[in-house]
Amino acid sequence: MRLLRLLPGRGGGLVLALLQGVRAVMPALTAVAVGRLVTALFQDGGVRAAAEAAIVVAGLVLVDQVAWLMITPVRTLVVKRIDGGLRARMRELALGLPGLDVLERGDVQDRLARAVDPGMGIARERSAGNAAVGQLELVFRVISAVAAAAVLATFSVVLAVVLLAAALGMRAVLRRQWMRIIDKLDADTAGQRYEYYVASQAVMGAAKDVRLYGLSDWFAGRFRAAAVRTYGPVWREMLGVLRRQWAIVGGSLLMGAAVLAAPAVAVLDGRLEPGRLITYVLAGFGVLAISAMGMEAYDIEYGLRGLADADALVEAYGNKQARPGSEPAAEAPGVTLENVVFRYPGAVAPVLDGLTLTIAPGEVVAVVGENGAGKTTLVKLLTGLYRPESGHIAVGGVEPGVRRPAATVLFQDFVRYPASLRENVTGGAGGDDADVREALRQAGGDELPADLDTLLWREGEAGTDLSGGQWQRVALARALYAVGTGRRLLVLDEPTANLDVRAEASFHERVVAQVRDTTTILISHRLSTVRFADRIVVLHDGQVAEDGDHDALMALGGRYAEFFTTQAEAFRA
The missing domain is CATH 1.20.1560.10 (ABC transporter type 1, transmembrane domain)
Known part of the structure; x- marks a missing residue:
């Protein structure tokens, strides 16, 4: 029935x-x-x-x-x-x-x-x-x-x-x-998902590696092993x-x-x-x-x-209601974190352990630290994707767990949508083409197709694929376009990872300096892109280890100075 x-x-x-x-x-x-x-x-x-x-x-x-x-x-x-x-x-x-x-x-x-x-x-x-x-x-x-x-x-x-x-x-x-x-x-739903993942990787995801390194038999063996493990019983x-x-x-x-x-x-x-x-x-x-x-x-x-x-x-x-998103903000929000503790499910040690940080409205703050220091986790907490185990977080005076902030984020693993260039920038929200072109200009998309209707999809017969750097500029333009629609908290997570040296050197002047009335959080391992930030925060062991501008932290001679000097020596050599 x-x-x-x-x-x-x-x-x-x-x-x-x-x-x-x-x-x-x-x-x-x-x-x-x-x-x-x-x-x-x-x-x-x-x-x-x-x-x-x-x-x-x-x-x-x-x-x-x-x-x-x-x-x-x-x-x-x-x-x-x-x-x-x-x-x-x-x-x-x-x-x-x-x-x-x-x-x-x-x-x-x-x-x-x-x-x-x-x-x-x-x-x-x-x-x-x-x-x-x-x-x-x-x-x-x-x-x-x-x-x-x-x-x-x-x-x-x-x-x-x-x-x-x-x-x-x-x-x-x-x-x-x-x-x-x-x-x-x-009894083994996860095994079936893994089998599908191996098969899809062998055909599409790792197609180049399969041919370059002769991994066909290796993938076939993995698939057979997964199938036997899943379907043997x-x-x-x-x-x-x-x-x-x-x-x-x-x-x-x-x-x-x-x-x-x-x-x-x-x-x-x-x-x-x-x-x-x-x-x-x-x-x-x-x-x-x-x-x-x-x-x-x-x-x-x-x-x-x-x-x-x-x-x-x-x-x-089912009784949980979707948290409402904030209306477009007229001004940049302030950010406050007080004694925030967070650990991933199943993990023993917390990623953030008593983190306290305050960011003033309109401030440009860079967050740096070793891999695993909790930089991306901090972004997900600020945007309400995770809730802290303890402590308090407020963006514009509102807890992200209650109302999602009017934020836009360029994640490291940004999405490449099989859609037109326009839709990749607007996210399907529509808007004036002049605003789309301005966002692309700010992102340095001079080499991108001039036609906004160009289909960005390599499998499409009439589609056009882009290089890694070009895709990153499209994703950056998407974030900047969202700022123009009223999302006044901008988070850029490794925004220059796929850019060349010249584009990386001009990133601050061409992108960050042009963003107005916006609180900007910049996360990067390439310290040349963060040195012009109003403040630089160094995370270590889930807490703020150092906080100050570039000159102050270099004079301090701590972790930031060590990181910066090491990278600079590589270029000098």
């Missing part, structure tokens, strides 16, 4: 039910029609009756075939509608979660993967839509068996009842045996089930013999007309058809489990 309630009440759902209903009664009607045709053929002078019966049989076959042809597109439409609705619910739920820490939990990822998994596995495609449609198919398969049993009951009620009960019993046994395979598959369970099928085979042979023998004996005894033999034989096999498990059984079981995971996620997190 849970699955049937997913079916749309109008349009596709009703049409699909009607088509399934037509096909459900066809075995019983065909058995009766064929029986009458055979009877008419044995009657003297029954040419007209035989012709009429033949027309009825042909009409039934035609209707059945038309219904079968129409079911496929209608079924696809209904499945996509149900799955689309479920995915929309899961997206809304994910957006309403308090932070990325919940999404990054293994149990949540497994539940989400099972709830919206469109991928193929062994004998299934997990989908709530397929499960709902499969449940509808099963309902009408049972109706079909009952209708065929009703026809058979006109010959023998006992045979019809015994046959129907035995067929349903065999189906129950088969289902219980084969559904154990799904338990084995669901499934294959062993399948072999075990196959070895236990002798009783089912014997029962099927016995029931088939009963269907053939009982009407045949009645014909030989003269209790049944020869023409009626075919009616009851066809009706009997129509009853036995329910004993066979079709693909709908797997669709139902897989979909139910995915739906149960979706229900569990809704129950656990």
Whole structure:
């Protein structure tokens, strides 16, 4: 019932039910029609009756075939509608979660993967839509068996009842045996994701390395190992089930013999007309058809489990409302962190341990430190993607965990959208082309395509791919465009990582110095890009180790001076 309630009440759902209903009664009607045709053929002078019966049989076959042809597109439409609705619910739920820490939990990822998994596995495609449609198919398969049993009951009620009960019993046994395979598959959802990751990397992600270093066999070995580790228990369970099928085979042979023998004996005894033999034989096999498990059984079981995971996620997190984003800010916000402690799930040591920092509105502050010092983590805390374990954070006087700040961030792993140059800058928000071009100019995008409609997608036939430095300028322009729309907290995380030396040297004058009425946080390992900041903050052991401008920190002779001198010596050499 849970699955049937997913079916749309109008349009596709009703049409699909009607088509399934037509096909459900066809075995019983065909058995009766064929029986009458055979009877008419044995009657003297029954040419007209035989012709009429033949027309009825042909009409039934035609209707059945038309219904079968129409079911496929209608079924696809209904499945996509149900799955689309479920995915929309899961997206809304994910957006309403308090932070990325919940999404990054293994149990949540497994539940989400099972709830919206469109991928193929062994004998299934997990989908709530397929499960709902499969449940509808099963309902009408049972109706079909009952209708065929009703026809058979006109010959023998006992045979019809015994046959129907035995067929349903065999189906129950088969289902219980084969559904154990799904338990084995669901036991390693992470393994299935890893297998897909290895396969996609071998084809696209690491295509250059595969050819340059001859990694084809290495990837193939990794894929085989992942497949064996993930599906080995499934294959062993399948072999075990196959070895236990002798009783089912014997029962099927016995029931088939009963269907053939009982009407045949009645014909030989003269209790049944020869023409009626075919009616009851066809009706009997129509009853036995329910004993066979079709693909709908797997669709139902897989979909139910995915739906149960979706229900569990809704129950656990569905009452959480998405945090509202701040309205465009008219002025730059101040930033305050007081005794902030944060550690990633499962980690022993905190990344930030009592961090205290204040940034004045409109100030340009650079944050530097060794790898793992917590620089990017600090950005995610300021933007509300994570919540601190303890301490207090405020951006513009508001806690990021309560309302997302009007911030824009250029992350190290910025996204390369397969869209036009304009959409890569605006993020699909629209806007005036003059503003887009100004953002590209500020980002130093002189070498980028002049046509804003240029498709930036290397797989596209008319698409254009960019170099690493050009992509970084596009991402930087996206951040600067967002500043122009009122996002007055600008965070640039390694903004010159893909730029050449000349572009890096002019980064401050060309980019940072042109940003007005904005609080800017600049994170970089290349200290030549941060030396002009109003303040430079050095992170160490999760705390602020040094704080001051470039000249003051160089005079201090501490960590910053050591970092800067080491980099400068490399260029002097």
